[in-house]
Amino acid sequence: ETGVTQTPRHLVMGMTNKKSLKCEQHLGHNAMYWYKQSAKKPLELMFVYNFKEQTENNSVPSRFSPECPNSSHLFLHLHTLQPEDSALYLCASSLPGDEKLFFGSGTQLSVL
Amino acid sequence: AQTVTQSQPEMSVQEAETVTLSCTYDTSESNYYLFWYKQPPSRQMILVIRQEAYKQQNATENRFSVNFQKAAKSFSLKISDSQLGDTAMYFCAFIDSNFGNEKLTFGTGTRLTIIP
Numbered sequence: 015e016t017g018v019t020q021t022p023r024h025l026v027m028g029m030t031n032k033k034s035l036k037c038e039q040h041l042g043h044n045a046m047y048w049y050k051q052s053a054k055k056p057l058e059l060m061f062v063y064n065f066k067e068q069t070e071n072n073s074v075p076s077r078f079s080p081e082c083p084n085s086s087h088l089f090l091h092l093h094t095l096q097p098e099d100s101a102l103y104l105c106a107s108s109l110p111g112d113e114k115l116f117f118g119s120g121t122q123l124s125v126l
Numbered sequence: 127a128q129t130v131t132q133s134q135p136e137m138s139v140q141e142a143e144t145v146t147l148s149c150t151y152d153t154s155e156s157n158y159y160l161f162w163y164k165q166p167p168s169r170q171m172i173l174v175i176r177q178e179a180y181k182q183q184n185a186t187e188n189r190f191s192v193n194f195q196k197a198a199k200s201f202s203l204k205i206s207d208s209q210l211g212d213t214a215m216y217f218c219a220f221i222d223s224n225f226g227n228e229k230l231t232f233g234t235g236t237r238l239t240i241i242p
Contacts, residue, residue: 044224047150054135054234055234056231056232056233056234056235057217057232059230060207062226091204102169103170104169106171106217110226111226113159113161113176113221113230114173114176115171115173117163117170117171117172118170119168119169119170120169120170123164
């Protein structure tokens with residue numbers, strides 16, 4: 015256990031549903047990240063938050079909406095997703111300026 | 127743009143043997159960090175080993191060591207005395223030390239299976 019917890023572990027949703035992914039860390043980190051992991055592709059960085067402020071949006075479609083209410087929690091709100099959005103969504107955290115990332119176990123998302 | 131290439135999608139080795147995973151990268155920078163991350167079936171990515179480009183000495187962490195060839199832009203991971211718990215996806219990653227983690231670049235991964 016590295017201190018980064020993601021829920022739910024699995025999620026199946028229809029294209030018209032609205033759902034949210036949750037990430038929580040108790041490591042005292044101030045930087046949090048969302049990554050998308052698809053089969054046979056490199057991890058894709060989606061969003062970065064530093065001290066609750068979004069510092070990176072890697073050209074992610076607006077159907078993905080992040081929220082960072084405090085340094086310990088990160089959400090990814092999902093709506094009107096497409097089947098190609100099916101993937102493993104990983105959350106990570108780090109100390110600012112530290113290149114070592116701590117990852118959660120991810121949410122395996124299936125969009126039907 | 128930096129790229130990271132892992133040319134071995136899958137590998138398998140007998141328990142207790144040594145295995146080497148390959149990684150090459152492309153960059154014009156001179157100061158950077160390289161990493162190997164492990165993702166077991168639990169899906170939680172864990173940092174295995176880290177190498178600073180300015181250090182000539184290869185990093186070592188217990189049974190894990192790297193062969194860092196800066197001129198060749200090669201960064202291979204050697205796992206000695208392999209154990210069943212080493213079965214996982216292994217990702218090579220690169221970051222320019224002038225940038226933050228938003229510039230961390232991963233390879234496509236190597237699926238390693240340790241055979242009992």
